[in-house]
Amino acid sequence: MTRFIVTENYEKMSEKAALIILQQINKKDNSLLGLATGSTPVGTYENLISWNQNGLIDFSAVKTVSLDEYMGVEETNEQSYRWFMNENFFNQINIKIENTHIPKGMAEDIDAECKEYERRIQLLGGIDLQLLGIGENGHIGFNEPTSFFEKHTHAVALKESTRKANSRFFGSVKSVPTHAITMGIGVIMSSKRIVLVVNGEHKAEALYKSFFENVDPMFQASILQYHQDVTVVADHDAMKVIYDKKVAFNDLISL
Numbered sequence: 001m002t003r004f005i006v007t008e009n010y011e012k013m014s015e016k017a018a019l020i021i022l023q024q025i026n027k028k029d030n031s032l033l034g035l036a037t038g039s040t041p042v043g044t045y046e047n048l049i050s051w052n053q054n055g056l057i058d059f060s061a062v063k064t065v066s067l068d069e070y071m072g073v074e075e076t077n078e079q080s081y082r083w084f085m086n087e088n089f090f091n092q093i094n095i096k097i098e099n100t101h102i103p104k105g106m107a108e109d110i111d112a113e114c115k116e117y118e119r120r121i122q123l124l125g126g127i128d129l130q131l132l133g134i135g136e137n138g139h140i141g142f143n144e145p146t147s148f149f150e151k152h153t154h155a156v157a158l159k160e161s162t163r164k165a166n167s168r169f170f171g172s173v174k175s176v177p178t179h180a181i182t183m184g185i186g187v188i189m190s191s192k193r194i195v196l197v198v199n200g201e202h203k204a205e206a207l208y209k210s211f212f213e214n215v216d217p218m219f220q221a222s223i224l225q226y227h228q229d230v231t232v233v234a235d236h237d238a239m240k241v242i243y244d245k246k247v248a249f250n251d252l253i254s255l
């Protein structure tokens with residue numbers, strides 16, 4: 001089932017998504033959180049950081065697994081997702097850094113790293129809550145449009161559109177890595193709960209296609225229609241196409 005929570009703007013979207021994570025940690029203090037990188041979840045992390053610093057949320061028993069990492073980028077490089085997560089979240093909360101897991105994009109044997117990463121997720125008891133963003137081309141994690149849904153964690157060649165979208169972090173498209181490791185769709189779908197954060201009109205088409213058109217591997221996020229517990233937290237701008245098409249909602253909560 002998909003539940004929509006629609007908010008006025010990015011700030012409210014971020015606060016709402018952070019509240020859902022707060023509730024998850026209050027319910028289970030050693031939750032395994034699946035985390036996304038990118039611009040969208042930064043505000044969510046900012047709320048969690050501020051609540052943690054004010055003693056309202058405790059990350060000391062929390063464990064995390066990230067969706068993806070660029071290949072060929074050192075962890076210490078500012079462009080790595082490890083660096084991004086440390087900087088924008090982990091270094092500012094009371095999480096134990098050894099409880100934060102991110103695929104190793106510099107691993108010598110990438111296939112072995114993918115298998116080991118997935119085994120670790122299983123050993124940690126599976127993902128309780130997976131936070132997702134979405135690419136304009138419908139990717140979740142770095143599961144790019146293709147003819148099938150890849151089950152397992154794997155290496156992927158990034159689409160030109162993805163490299164272009166992410167070039168804002170690199171200065172030029174040329175500098176964006178060509179490959180990444182990503183959790184597979186099977187891993188994402190085995191999360192007990194999924195929270196998808198989406199903001200901005202540039203994501204409105206993607207949001208519409210994900211939930212109101214047929215499930216199609218050329219638009220990977222559409223698989224989320226088959227998950228039993230998805231909460232979409234979207235701002236009004238991201239809802240534009242859904243509003244324009246006047247689709248009927250069974251379960252729309254508007255805040």
Ligand code: F6R
Binds near residue numbers: 036068
């Ligand atoms: C990042 C990730 C990607 C992003 C997506 C949206 O870990 O898995 O799927 O969530 O590319 O990125 P932003 O939020 O930067 O628009």
